[in-house]
Amino acid sequence: MSTLAAAPNMRVRSTGAGLFDHRRRALLVARLRLLLLMLGFVVLALCALGRITWLGAAKPGPRVQTMATLLLPDRGEITDRNGLPLAREFPAYALWFNPQAMADGGEPLVRSPAQVADELRKIFPDLDDSEVAEMLASGKAGYIRRRILPEDANKVQSIGELALEITRETDRHYPQGSLAAHVLGYVAADGHGRVGMEAVLDKRLLDPAKRGEPVALSIDARVQGALEDELERGMLSVNAVGAAGIVLDVDTGEVLALASKPEFDPNQIRTSDVVLPKERTDAGEMPAVFNRLTNQVYELGSTFKPLTVAVAIDTGVITNLGRRWQANKPIKVGRYSIGDSHEIGETLNVPETLIHSSNIVSAQIAGEIGGPRLHNYFGQLGMNEAPYIELPARGAPLGMDGRWDKTKALYAGFGHGIAVTPLHLASAYAAMVNGGIWRPATLNRIEPGHAPRGRRVFKASTSARMNQLLRLIALYGTGKNADAPGFRVGGKTGSAEKPGVSGYRRTTLVSTFAAAFPMDRPRYVVIAMLDEPKGTRASSFQRTAAWNAAPIVKRLVSRVGPQLGVLPDASRDIDLSDVRSLVGE
Amino acid sequence: MTAPARYRRFGWLAALSVCIVLYVMLHLKVNAVHSEVVQAEREIVRLERANMMLETEFLTRSNQVQLARLNRINFGFRAPDAGQFIDGERQLAQFSKPRAVDAPTPIRLAGLTSTDGVPAFPKLVSPLTGEPLDAALIEGAPPSDSDVSRNRATPVGLGGGGGQVRVPLVSLGGDLGQ
Numbered sequence: 001m002s003t004l005a006a007a008p009n010m011r012v013r014s015t016g017a018g019l020f021d022h023r024r025r026a027l028l029v030a031r032l033r034l035l036l037l038m039l040g041f042v043v044l045a046l047c048a049l050g051r052i053t054w055l056g057a058a059k060p061g062p063r064v065q066t067m068a069t070l071l072l073p074d075r076g077e078i079t080d081r082n083g084l085p086l087a088r089e090f091p092a093y094a095l096w097f098n099p100q101a102m103a104d105g106g107e108p109l110v111r112s113p114a115q116v117a118d119e120l121r122k123i124f125p126d127l128d129d130s131e132v133a134e135m136l137a138s139g140k141a142g143y144i145r146r147r148i149l150p151e152d153a154n155k156v157q158s159i160g161e162l163a164l165e166i167t168r169e170t171d172r173h174y175p176q177g178s179l180a181a182h183v184l185g186y187v188a189a190d191g192h193g194r195v196g197m198e199a200v201l202d203k204r205l206l207d208p209a210k211r212g213e214p215v216a217l218s219i220d221a222r223v224q225g226a227l228e229d230e231l232e233r234g235m236l237s238v239n240a241v242g243a244a245g246i247v248l249d250v251d252t253g254e255v256l257a258l259a260s261k262p263e264f265d266p267n268q269i270r271t272s273d274v275v276l277p278k279e280r281t282d283a284g285e286m287p288a289v290f291n292r293l294t295n296q297v298y299e300l301g302s303t304f305k306p307l308t309v310a311v312a313i314d315t316g317v318i319t320n321l322g323r324r325w326q327a328n329k330p331i332k333v334g335r336y337s338i339g340d341s342h343e344i345g346e347t348l349n350v351p352e353t354l355i356h357s358s359n360i361v362s363a364q365i366a367g368e369i370g371g372p373r374l375h376n377y378f379g380q381l382g383m384n385e386a387p388y389i390e391l392p393a394r395g396a397p398l399g400m401d402g403r404w405d406k407t408k409a410l411y412a413g414f415g416h417g418i419a420v421t422p423l424h425l426a427s428a429y430a431a432m433v434n435g436g437i438w439r440p441a442t443l444n445r446i447e448p449g450h451a452p453r454g455r456r457v458f459k460a461s462t463s464a465r466m467n468q469l470l471r472l473i474a475l476y477g478t479g480k481n482a483d484a485p486g487f488r489v490g491g492k493t494g495s496a497e498k499p500g501v502s503g504y505r506r507t508t509l510v511s512t513f514a515a516a517f518p519m520d521r522p523r524y525v526v527i528a529m530l531d532e533p534k535g536t537r538a539s540s541f542q543r544t545a546a547w548n549a550a551p552i553v554k555r556l557v558s559r560v561g562p563q564l565g566v567l568p569d570a571s572r573d574i575d576l577s578d579v580r581s582l583v584g585e
Numbered sequence: 586m587t588a589p590a591r592y593r594r595f596g597w598l599a600a601l602s603v604c605i606v607l608y609v610m611l612h613l614k615v616n617a618v619h620s621e622v623v624q625a626e627r628e629i630v631r632l633e634r635a636n637m638m639l640e641t642e643f644l645t646r647s648n649q650v651q652l653a654r655l656n657r658i659n660f661g662f663r664a665p666d667a668g669q670f671i672d673g674e675r676q677l678a679q680f681s682k683p684r685a686v687d688a689p690t691p692i693r694l695a696g697l698t699s700t701d702g703v704p705a706f707p708k709l710v711s712p713l714t715g716e717p718l719d720a721a722l723i724e725g726a727p728p729s730d731s732d733v734s735r736n737r738a739t740p741v742g743l744g745g746g747g748g749q750v751r752v753p754l755v756s757l758g759g760d761l762g763q
Contacts, residue, residue, distance in 0.1 A: 175648060
């Protein structure tokens with residue numbers, strides 16, 4: 001058209017055919033354009049279809065987290081035997097400084113670092129505001145506070161600084177604080193357990209297939225609380241450097257409570273809880289994570305005398321409890337002599353020996369048993385190896401190596417020359433009172449009827465006789481202060497001098513009381529031990545176990561007996577009619 | 586195409602359309618329910634976490650060490666002694682006192698023995714055979730007026746022949762716990 005308009009005077013050769021061609025061409029062009037447009041649409045549709053297909057079939061969808069996955073803890077829960085949580089994963093808030101939060105390349109904070117630090121100090125009064133202001137001004141990312149409460153998190157949000165981020169983290173939390181710290185241990189920064197059952201059960205607690213189910217320990221939190229409370233009280237009242245205690249089920253070997261003092265808080269582990277400077281360890285001090293009950297070996301002294309008597313009865317060395325032994329002449333052993341702290345009497349029978357805790361008679365009995373037999377029995381009671389318990393910290397006994405001669409037996413008969421952990425003693429006492437079966441101690445809860453078979457060490461008749469003798473000690477002997485009325489407690493004191501560089505140190509003792517209750521049908525063994533107690537007003541200025549460890553057991557049994565199903569009954573007791581007459585008035 | 590064939594064709598098309606519409610509706614419904622389930626699951630997770638936070642806080646505040654200190658220092662509690670334990674209902678009944686002549690009739694809690702986990706009173710058994718005694722033998726003849734007046738002096742809790750009477754422990758005299 002423009003051609004025609006531009007050249008009106010041009011000659012038109014063939015008007016009809018030209019117009020036809022022109023129309024046809026225009027039509028073709030239009031069709032071509034339409035085709036191109038349609039092709040464009042087809043390509044677009046194919047692209048859309050392809051995109052839809054890719055979205056539907058190939059593109060990975062958003063990570064779907066089921067409810068079960070979301071509720072699965074990162075690390076399994078540990079509970080006591082009644083299901084009370086002792087360690088669990090806990091969602092915690094942290095206050096993190098992120099200088100990149102504004103993402104505009106400018107200043108990370110709206111206000112000055114000093115102002116923000118001042119605002120933070122109003123929320124956290126113990127915060128060092130100058131240190132925080134310095135950190136905020138430096139522009140380096142980092143934690144301002146590692147753990148904050150939810151209400152404090154809200155207050156921090158209201159400051160209105162984007163760079164102050166509240167990050168949500170999971171934390172290992174021990175709701176009971178320092179309770180059972182030596183049993184549980186703690187989780188280090190690498191996410192793995194240390195020291196206690198956290199270390200033992202590490203794989204199980206982190207296993208995705210199993211961590212949803214809590215692990216139940218044999219510990220009873222109520223009993224554990226009472227044991228720790230009484231040990232702490234006893235330890236402070238006599239200025240002891242440490243203490244340890246255990247409550248053990250004699251029929252299953254389950255540990256219902258296990259404590260070592262001083263304790264630590266697994267929620268707030270400090271370096272000094274784990275490692276001490278060399279000068280302090282050289283002075284004999286141990287870090288708080290050190291477990292005195294399973295890891296430290298002691299000469300536990302007179303608490304071994306009932307074991308010696310049990311061996312003597314079991315082997316037939318003692319067939320008559322009324323047999324009298326000389327008790328006023330020290331026994332010469334080479335350069336040394338074995339004597340008593342005071343003269344108890346000219347002669348003593350077996351019950352009197354235990355009641356008055358005579359070293360002289362115990363040594364004579366051990367001498368008659370003989371070294372090899374006594375060594376064999378002590379070995380059967382598990383004293384020739386580290387104690388059986390799941391905890392990684394276990395102390396190997398001292399003095400059990402080699403063949404025992406008579407001299408060795410004389411000393412071992414009253415608990416000297418052999419050093420074991422208090423846990424060894426607890427397991428041995430359990431075997432002595434439960435009918436004669438030794439079973440390994442365990443921190444795992446045992447379902448009723450699934451107790452290990454154990455191994456027989458004493459005859460049932462020996463065990464029954466020992467129950468009578470232990471009760472006699474608590475009624476008439478050194479264990480009087482442990483006799484909780486109605487609970488039929490039986491037990492033996494032990495106060496042994498600690499060995500030093502040049503022999504035994506007379507000024508430092510280890511006081512132990514090993515007990516069982518109720519003696520008419522023993523169910524629990526209780527051990528309370530104090531390391532280096534002093535004579536104070538609370539202990540009537542005495543340092544021996546009768547005055548410091550025995551009262552701990554008395555108070556403890558009164559508290560935990562009813563919780564463990566042993567109700568006090570003043571009208572019930574073990575039958576002592578055949579041995580009572582041997583004690584005299 | 587014949588008329589019936591055309592109708593049939595329309596019929597198929599209509600049926601197909603209805604099916605498609607129903608399918609789309611069902612699909613939308615399924616998606617809606619799925620979305621609700623996801624929402625509910627999120628809510629459950631949130632509540633479970635909140636629950637755990639509260640439980641943990643409660644456990645932390647009521648930990649054994651704290652309770653022991655509170656009991657001993659703030660409240661002065663000590664462990665109960667042997668005399669403070671009751672061995673069965675018979676010993677509990679010993680705490681009861683004879684009712685005064687003009688005392689009001691004790692409130693009888695019907696059905697308390699069979700609900701709320703309250704154990705039934707032990708049945709009286711024959712000392713010779715060990716079998717439960719005949720109820721008629723225990724209860725005897727229906728009480729007369731004179732029996733009722735006599736029963737008013739019987740101890741509460743031992744049963745006066747007219748049904749069981751349970752007395753709340755708090756109403757008993759004596760120091761039962763520390």
